[in-house]
Amino acid sequence: KNEVEQSPQNLTAQEGEFITINCSYSVGISALHWLQQHPGGGIVSLFMLSSGKKKHGRLIATINIQEKHSSLHITASHPRDSAVYICAVSGNEKLTFGTGTRLTIIP
Amino acid sequence: KAGVTQTPRYLIKTRGQQVTLSCSPISGHRSVSWYQQTPGQGLQFLFEYFSETQRNKGNFPGRFSGRQFSNSRSEMNVSTLELGDSALYLCASSLNFGTSGTYEQYFGPGTRLTVT
Numbered sequence: 479k480n481e482v483e484q485s486p487q488n489l490t491a492q493e494g495e496f497i498t499i500n501c502s503y504s505v506g507i508s509a510l511h512w513l514q515q516h517p518g519g520g521i522v523s524l525f526m527l528s529s530g531k532k533k534h535g536r537l538i539a540t541i542n543i544q545e546k547h548s549s550l551h552i553t554a555s556h557p558r559d560s561a562v563y564i565c566a567v568s569g570n571e572k573l574t575f576g577t578g579t580r581l582t583i584i585p
Numbered sequence: 586k587a588g589v590t591q592t593p594r595y596l597i598k599t600r601g602q603q604v605t606l607s608c609s610p611i612s613g614h615r616s617v618s619w620y621q622q623t624p625g626q627g628l629q630f631l632f633e634y635f636s637e638t639q640r641n642k643g644n645f646p647g648r649f650s651g652r653q654f655s656n657s658r659s660e661m662n663v664s665t666l667e668l669g670d671s672a673l674y675l676c677a678s679s680l681n682f683g684t685s686g687t688y689e690q691y692f693g694p695g696t697r698l699t700v701t
Binding site: 564566574 | 689
């Protein structure tokens, strides 16, 4: 069993839909990161959080430390949100990554 | 402020050769981490450098090594290349050091290495 599990692996939605991507982890962590990777490979850090909730524009990230679970929400999704979203946790002196969720938003 | 830069962006090498990849962090950032991304294994942590010292290392063979210079620029080296080393190699810089990931990381565009 991987230390970091993401679901779903693939998600296709219509423009404007509310999107939720989930991340569960099995190790103790000091922080959780949500990353966005576009075709071509570039990775952008969206959020780093260790408790509660953070919001940036249409993106919201939440974490429940007791349940070892985090969610990334996208409101009013847009085709430019199409990318791979990766959850990563920092613990045991390294970053451990989930396998990613490929999101496709159809106009 | 300029972002993280990596050179070269693309590289083709033959089995048995060695390769050196370079990463220049954001100005003022002192920590550089390296990651390998493959379709089969996803993203994996290679190592992290801070103040010219390797602070953390992932589970990779000794063929993978790195170093950091006094200006925080970092290089990683892979010797005796194998087909399985074909991957996207990403570096990320952060302002400080803290068990690899407790500070926000800024990623470079990556170097795509193909081993034939």
